[in-house]
Structures are given as structure tokens and as C-alpha cells.
Amino acid sequence: MTRLLITEVTRMGPAFCVIGLQRDKEKIHSVRPVSPNTNGWRHFPHQRGDVLQCELIPFCGAKPHVEDRVSMRGFQKDSSVSEAETVTYLKKAEIAHSLLELFGCPVHPNKSGSGLFANPPEAKRSICGTETRNLRLEFCANELRATLVLSSGEVLRDLPVVDRDWRDFIDAALAGSRGANRLGRLERFLNSQFHYKILSCPHHFIRLGLTRPFHEVCWLMLDTLFPLPKPEWLEEF
Amino acid sequence: MTSSQDAIRWPKLVQDCLRREIGPESTIPDPTTDLIETGVLDSMGWVSFLRTIESASGVDELGSLLTDARPSLESIFQALRDARADRAPLETQSLVANQPAARFRAVVTGSCMATGSRTIPSEEVDWAFGMPEGKLRKRAGIESLAYAAEGETELTLGARAAQQALHAAGCGAQELDWIIATSETHRGYPSLAAQLHSQLLARETCGALDVGGACLGLLNGLAVAQGLISSGQARIIAVVTADVHSRLFTPGRVAGEFGGLFGDGASAFLLRAPHGSEAQPSYRLGEFFFGCAGQYAGAIRVADTADGQLDVHFDGEALSRAAVTRLEKVILDLESRSGIARSSLQGLATHQPNPRLVTLLAKQCGLSLDKFPAVAQIYGNLGSSTCGAALDSILRSSQTQPPEERGAIFLASLGPGLLFGGGWLYSPRAKP
Numbered sequence: 001m002t003r004l005l006i007t008e009v010t011r012m013g014p015a016f017c018v019i020g021l022q023r024d025k026e027k028i029h030s031v032r033p034v035s036p037n038t039n040g041w042r043h044f045p046h047q048r049g050d051v052l053q054c055e056l057i058p059f060c061g062a063k064p065h066v067e068d069r070v071s072m073r074g075f076q077k078d079s080s081v082s083e084a085e086t087v088t089y090l091k092k093a094e095i096a097h098s099l100l101e102l103f104g105c106p107v108h109p110n111k112s113g114s115g116l117f118a119n120p121p122e123a124k125r126s127i128c129g130t131e132t133r134n135l136r137l138e139f140c141a142n143e144l145r146a147t148l149v150l151s152s153g154e155v156l157r158d159l160p161v162v163d164r165d166w167r168d169f170i171d172a173a174l175a176g177s178r179g180a181n182r183l184g185r186l187e188r189f190l191n192s193q194f195h196y197k198i199l200s201c202p203h204h205f206i207r208l209g210l211t212r213p214f215h216e217v218c219w220l221m222l223d224t225l226f227p228l229p230k231p232e233w234l235e236e237f
Numbered sequence: 238m239t240s241s242q243d244a245i246r247w248p249k250l251v252q253d254c255l256r257r258e259i260g261p262e263s264t265i266p267d268p269t270t271d272l273i274e275t276g277v278l279d280s281m282g283w284v285s286f287l288r289t290i291e292s293a294s295g296v297d298e299l300g301s302l303l304t305d306a307r308p309s310l311e312s313i314f315q316a317l318r319d320a321r322a323d324r325a326p327l328e329t330q331s332l333v334a335n336q337p338a339a340r341f342r343a344v345v346t347g348s349c350m351a352t353g354s355r356t357i358p359s360e361e362v363d364w365a366f367g368m369p370e371g372k373l374r375k376r377a378g379i380e381s382l383a384y385a386a387e388g389e390t391e392l393t394l395g396a397r398a399a400q401q402a403l404h405a406a407g408c409g410a411q412e413l414d415w416i417i418a419t420s421e422t423h424r425g426y427p428s429l430a431a432q433l434h435s436q437l438l439a440r441e442t443c444g445a446l447d448v449g450g451a452c453l454g455l456l457n458g459l460a461v462a463q464g465l466i467s468s469g470q471a472r473i474i475a476v477v478t479a480d481v482h483s484r485l486f487t488p489g490r491v492a493g494e495f496g497g498l499f500g501d502g503a504s505a506f507l508l509r510a511p512h513g514s515e516a517q518p519s520y521r522l523g524e525f526f527f528g529c530a531g532q533y534a535g536a537i538r539v540a541d542t543a544d545g546q547l548d549v550h551f552d553g554e555a556l557s558r559a560a561v562t563r564l565e566k567v568i569l570d571l572e573s574r575s576g577i578a579r580s581s582l583q584g585l586a587t588h589q590p591n592p593r594l595v596t597l598l599a600k601q602c603g604l605s606l607d608k609f610p611a612v613a614q615i616y617g618n619l620g621s622s623t624c625g626a627a628l629d630s631i632l633r634s635s636q637t638q639p640p641e642e643r644g645a646i647f648l649a650s651l652g653p654g655l656l657f658g659g660g661w662l663y664s665p666r667a668k669p
Contacts, residue, residue: 112257113285133396136411136438140300141308143284147438153392155435158288160281183304191409199400219281 003078004031006050007090008127008207008223010162015040017162019067019127019209019223020052021089028093030127031056033071039212048165048228049086051078064103064123064210064218087203087226094128098152102128102208107156107220114145114158117217118210126210127223135198135206135225137161137190139183144170146222148206159208161222169229178234189237201227247294247317251310254289258282268311283308291441296320343466343474343508343522345662347406350629351398352383352616353483353501366493373497378592382500382617384483391423394503395479396436402475402505403437410437414471415444417462419454421620422480433477444471452588453527453652454478454621455504455628456660460525462508472510479503480620485547495551498591500617504625520632520646523575525660533559533655560590560651565601567649567659575645575661582608583644584631588651589613589623610634624650628662640666 004020007030011017017040022031033056035041046052053076056069081089096102104124107116135148144161161167172178173186198204205226210218252265258278272278278286284300290313291299299316306312358381359373373379385394395418403410416439418430427435430445439445450457458476465471482499490496511521536556540548564587572579585608589595592614599606610630612623619626628648635643643664651657 110285112289113282114288115281115285134400134436134438136409138300138411139304141284141287141303143280143300145284149436149438153432153436155438158284183301187298187301188409191411192407195409196404 001053002031002056004033004052004054004056004075005081005086005089006046006048006052007086008209009044009046009048009164010209010221010223011164011167012040012162015042016044016164017041018044019207021093028089030067030093030125031069032065032067032127033075034068036070036072039068046075046077047080048224049083050080052076053078064118064120064126065212066125067127083227084203087205090129090205090207090226094125096128096130096150098150099154099156102130103210109157116156116159116220118220120213120216120218123210123218126218127207128209129205129207132204132206135195137166137194139170139186139190146225148222156208156220159220159222161225162209163222163224165228166225169233172231173234173237185237189233193233193236197233198225198227203227247314248310250293251290251313251317254286254293255310257289258286266310268314269309271307271309273308278308287313290317342511343463344511344519345506345522345632346509346519347402347404347408347507348505348629348632349398349401349405350502350504350622350626351394351401352503352619352626353385353389353394353481355384355386357382357384359497362497363493366488366497368493368497372493376593377498378596378614379498379617380614382483382497383502383615383619385481385501389481389501391420391429391479391481391503392432392436394481394501395420395429395433395477395505398479398503398505399433399437399475399477402507406507406509408473408507408509411440412473413437413439413443413475415446415462415465415474416477417446417448417458417474418477418479419448419450419458419621420479421451421454422482422485429477429479433475437475450621450656450658451652452590452618452620452623453650453656453658455624456525456527456648456650456658459506459508459522459648459660460527460658463522463525466508466510469510474508475505476508477503477505478621478625480622482617482620486549490547491549492551494553495549498613498618500619502616502619502622502626504622504629506625506628520635520643520662521665523645523661523663525658526570526574527656527658530559530563530655530657533563534653536655537653539653557590557594559655560588561594561598561601563651563655563657564588564598564649567657568602568647571647571649571659571661575663577645577647577661577663579604579647581644583635583646584608584610584627585647585649586610586624586628586631587647587649589627590618590651624648635664640664643667 006020008019019032055072105122131151133149146159147157207224209223302316359379423429428447430447434445448457462474481501486496536552538550542548610627612626646662648660
């Protein structure tokens with residue numbers, strides 16, 4: 001049995017993609033449990049910070065998704081750790097300080113539009129953590145997008161945000177029961193209070209991921225943004 | 238642009254942008270076609286397409302306007318028309334020439350200063366420059382200097398000050414129309430304003446402008462910002478100063494009598510157009526005036542040499558005399574132009590070449606030294622950020638007083654040339 005600290009739960013269409021940290025002697029590395037038939041999970045009731053027992057087949061996925069492992073059984077919750085502690089472990093796993101270090105390969109801007117991508121044969125991994133100097137979320141045409149500045153000063157614009165908790169928070173913010181001008185209020189929140197809450201948080205940290213190859217490229221996504229949103233923030237706007 | 242011109246321009250622009258997504262040879266679909274449902278674009282391509290139109294049209298937040306709309310060309314045309322209708326009042330405002338200028342005077346809604354995080358006693362700087370211990374303290378009145386730590390630059394200090402000023406104003410960087418930056422030490426490109434634009438994650442249609450003037454830079458920046466706001470061309474502007482002298486004026490490169498005076502710091506001010514119902518009572522910018530007293534141009538000159546060194550000509554005595562005389566004159570002119578008596582001031586944010594000259598200036602002007610925040614004494618001469626640090630200090634101290642009791646603030650500064658300038662801020666609620 002493998003003990004996995006769940007660090008990412010991302011939305012992938014109607015399913016979820018899950019990533020966790022596994023300790024291997026002194027090293028901590030990311031592992032993506034996938035079901036024998038698909039890459040995602042239609043139902044995943046666990047949270048980030050949960051430590052789960054699972055049975056994984058030691059099989060490496062195709063580049064750059066070398067973290068893939070086939071899960072042969074369901075997950076059993078063993079214990080859980082706090083958000084801050086989860087980030088402490090994430091900082092001991094794959095971490096980068098510059099764009100080039102993120103996936104061990106050049107990252108290219110989309111010349112005809114927005115977003116960034118890597119070429120699958122060049123990328124050495126599909127998930128990596130990093131510190132940011134600045135970060136903004138923007139809601140554009142029903143899509144949540146992030147723009148951020150790495151500690152190296154490099155700017156990554158227009159990354160799709162796939163973090164389940166943040167996407168759920170945005171959905172809740174736009175729920176019809178929340179009254180008038182919901183979009184304007186959300187935008188105002190994202191542009192001001194959100195920014196201060198995130199950047200002033202001592203365990204602010206992000207993880208960036210690569211999509212599965214699509215038209216021969218892998219797109220960058222914001223997989224995880226710590227701190228996670230708190231339901232009471234909805235009362236503030 | 239008229240609505241008939243719009244009718245021709247938007248379809249072509251939108252079609253050009255769509256061709257960038259779907260390829261130059263592809264057929265442009267009917268305006269009512271759902272671009273995602275019919276597979277012309279996927280959701281990622283749709284966002285990318287909107288971004289391209291935002292950039293090409295100068296219409297921000299097109300995505301927001303289309304959040305609940307059908308992803309079609311027709312929806313985009315409608316959103317562009319709506320966006321243009323929303324903008325009309327601002328454009329109309331800018332054309333109103335006969336409005337009283339005071340109506341559009343910029344309001345200072347947030348400010349902050351940041352200094353290099355290493356505090357160096359002035360005796361250490363004496364030693365580093367090979368000067369007798371205690372020279373900077375005794376001759377110039379400098380007790381300590383703020384030096385940038387490893388990793389701190391004009392950009393990081395300026396960005397820190399700007400973010401905190403935005404925070405203080407409860408404003409997001411995406412609301413900025415312009416970032417105006419000034420620095421006497423930042424060299425190279427992209428310019429400081431452009432780098433700040435990236436670091437703050439301002440929106441693409443926010444302008445980035447660098448202004449010069451060295452120690453006069455803050456006043457130049459504020460005057461430009463005031464012009465943009467009062468003409469209706471901008472609503473919210475960040476003016477940022479940032480200087481890191483400790484890596485430029487180093488021992489061996491310049492004499493200690495010059496290089497030892499300077500510290501590292503930044504300041505930022507958030508200005509916005511008044512909207513009548515300010516939540517926080519804030520200072521407004523008054524008028525500015527500027528000039529250049531060329532007869533003192535030789536007192537300070539700094540230039541690069543062919544071997545990468547700095548050629549510094551610094552006539553300390555002449556510059557000190559000129560500085561005090563000229564600053565005193567600027568303060569006198571400020572009194573005349575504003576009708577505000579110096580005795581009623583909240584404080585003076587002046588250039589502070591060194592603390593001794595500030596003491597002398599206060600004495601010459603018949604003012605208490607308390608009216609001049611101690612910047613150079615603690616941090617050293619911060620260049621374009623000296624005035625900013627002083628102004629931020631006065632603005633903060635004024636917040637403990639009721640708005641009607643807040644006195645005006647005079648700004649007065651100098652730059653090599655000898656450039657000079659003055660301006661004032663006033664509390665609109667202050668009793669006459």
C-alpha cells in the first residue's frame with residue numbers, strides 16, 4: 001500500500017484529476033493516480049491535505065506525464081494535514097524558480113492567442129511548484145484565467161485555472177441566489193481583496209501543470225493555488 | 238469615431254482576429270453562428286480570440302461583457318457597441334475645455350514608501366569610502382543609510398511601494414490607466430515603468446511612462462499624472478519613484494563626499510479623478526510649476542566614461558548654496574501662487590540633499606524643522622524618492638487629524654541642471 005498526501009484536485013471536463021505526494025526514502029515526489037481506464041476520476045470525495053492509502057502500480061506514464069500511476073483499488077483516508085503543512089511538503093517536492101526549470105524545457109507563448117505551451121518530447125515532467133511575486137485571477141467569458149510573476153521576474157499570462165476549490169468558489173460567487181451584479185462584484189473582489197489575501201498569506205504557493213498532449217502541444221495550467229478559498233470570503237463581496 | 242465608422246471598422250477587425258485563430262484560408266462563419274457549438278473554436282480558442290480583439294480594439298473586459306452571451310460574432314459586435322457607449326462620457330469630458338480645472342484635480346488615494354532593507358550606520362560608509370570616521374554624521378548630519386539587500390532592485394522596491402499604495406487605496410492594479418515611473422539610477426531596457434507594468438500585472442491597455450528629472454522626478458511624474466487626469470484621459474494613475482544608489486555610487490567609483498550621501502528607496506502614490514463621494518477624505522493636487530536655473534548646471538554633473546567608470550563633477554559648496562537659495566525661492570513662489578501661508582502647512586516634502594541643508598532651509602524659511610520629515614537623516618539622500626518618502630510621511634501623519642484641520646503640503650525639489658519645481662496638495666475639507 002502507498003500513502004499519498006493529496007495536493008491537487010483539478011477539474012478536467014466532467015471529471016477530476018488528482019495528484020499527491022509520495023515519500024520515497026528521503027525524497028518526496030509527485031504521483032498522479034489514474035484509474036485503469038481513464039486519466040480522471042468521475043467522483044473524488046477527498047480533499048487536499050488528506051492522506052490516503054491506495055494501491056498503485058509502479059508504471060510511468062508517457063512523457064511528460066511521468067507521474068502517472070495506475071490505481072488498482074479505491075482510496076482509504078488515513079489522516080489529514082493542514083493547508084500550511086501541505087505546502088511545506090510541496091516545497092520539498094518538485095520546485096522551480098524560473099520558467100525553464102518548471103518542466104525542464106522551454107515554454108512557448110501562443111503566438112496567435114493566449115496561453116503558454118511546452119512540447120511533449122522536451123518536457124521532463126508535468127507538474128511543478130513555484131513561488132510567485134504577484135498573481136491575479138480574471139474571469140473572462142466563463143473561464144477563470146491566471147496571470148502571474150515568477151520569483152525570477154518572468155510573467156506567465158492567461159493560464160487556465162483548473163483548481164477544483166477555486167473553480168467551486170467562483171461558481172458559488174456567481175450563484176443566482178447571490179443577488180444582482182454578481183459578475184461585477186466578483187471582478188472587484190478578484191482585483192482587490194483577493195490579491196491581498198493571497199499575497200499576504202504566509203503559505204502562498206502555486207503548482208503549475210501541463211495538459212495531456214493536444215494537437216502536439218501541452219498547455220500550461222494553474223493546477224493549485226494556496227491558500228485555498230474560504231467560504232466566508234463570499235460574505236465580503 | 239462615429240457610429241458609421243464603427244459599423245465598418247468592427248467587422249473587419251473582428252474578422253481579422255478570427256482568422257488568426259482559425260487560419261487565413263478559413264471561411265468566416267455567419268454572425269449568428271455559435272462558434273463553440275459548431276466547433277469553429279474550442280473554449281480555449283474563444284478566450285484567446287476575445288483577448289486578441291481586446292488588444293486590437295482597445296476595448297477592455299470584452300470577456301466580461303460576453304460572459305452570459307452566446308459565443309458568436311454578433312454578440313461581439315454588440316459588446317463592442319456597448320463598450321463604446323459606456324466610454325462616451327469620459328471622452329466627452331476630455332473635450333470640455335471650459336470646465337474649471339479644480340473639478341478634475343487628482344486625488345491622492347494611497348501612498349507608500351519602501352527603503353532598502355539593510356540599515357548601515359554612517360560610520361561604516363565613512364570607512365568604506367576611506368573618509369574619517371564620523372564625517373558623514375558631523376558634516377552632513379546623516380546617521381544611517383538604507384541600502385538595498387541582495388535581490389532588492391529599483392523594480393522590487395518600486396513594486397513593493399506600488400502594491401502597498403494600491404492596497405492602501407483599496408484599488409487593484411487592473412484599474413490603473415497609467416504607471417508613471419521615475420528613477421535616477423535605473424538603467425537599461427525595458428524601462429522601469431514597463432517592468433513595473435509587468436510586475437504589477439496591470440492590464441495591457443494601461444500605459445507605462447518614464448519621466449526624468451533625477452531628484453525632481455516625483456514632481457515631474459505628479460504633474461504629468463495631474464495633466465492626464467484633469468484632461469479626462471485617465472482615471473487612475475500610479476506614480477512610482479525608485480532609486481538604488483548603493484550599486485552605482487560605489488567606493489572607488491565616486492568620492493565619499495558625494496557617494497556617501499545616498500541611500501536606496503522607493504515611493505508610490507495612487508492618484509485618481511475625484512468622483513464626488515470619496516469614502517476617505519484625501520488630499521488633492523494643486524498646481525505645479527517648473528524651471529531650470531542653468532547658471533548652476535556645472536555644480537553637479539554625472540556621466541559615463543568610455544572605460545565604464547562614472548565621471549562625477551560635484552561642487553558641494555556651490556551646490557549647497559544654490560540648493561538652499563533655490564528651494565527657499567520655490568517655497569516663496571508656492572506661497573504666492575497658492576495663497577497658503579507657510580505657517581499653516583501640514584508639512585513640506587522637499588528634496589533633502591543632506592540633513593544639514595534641511596536644517597538650514599528650515600531656518601532660512603522661518604519654519605520648525607518638524608515640518609520637514611526626517612528622510613535623509615535616517616535613510617540618506619534617496620534621489621527621486623526623497624520627496625516621495627517625505628510626502629508619504631506627511632500624508633500618513635495627517636490621517637490622525639480630522640480632515641478640516643489638515644494643513645496643505647508644499648512640494649519643492651531640485652534636479653541637476655539646475656532643474657527646480659514646486660507644487661502643493663490641499664485638503665478640500667480644510668477650514669480656510
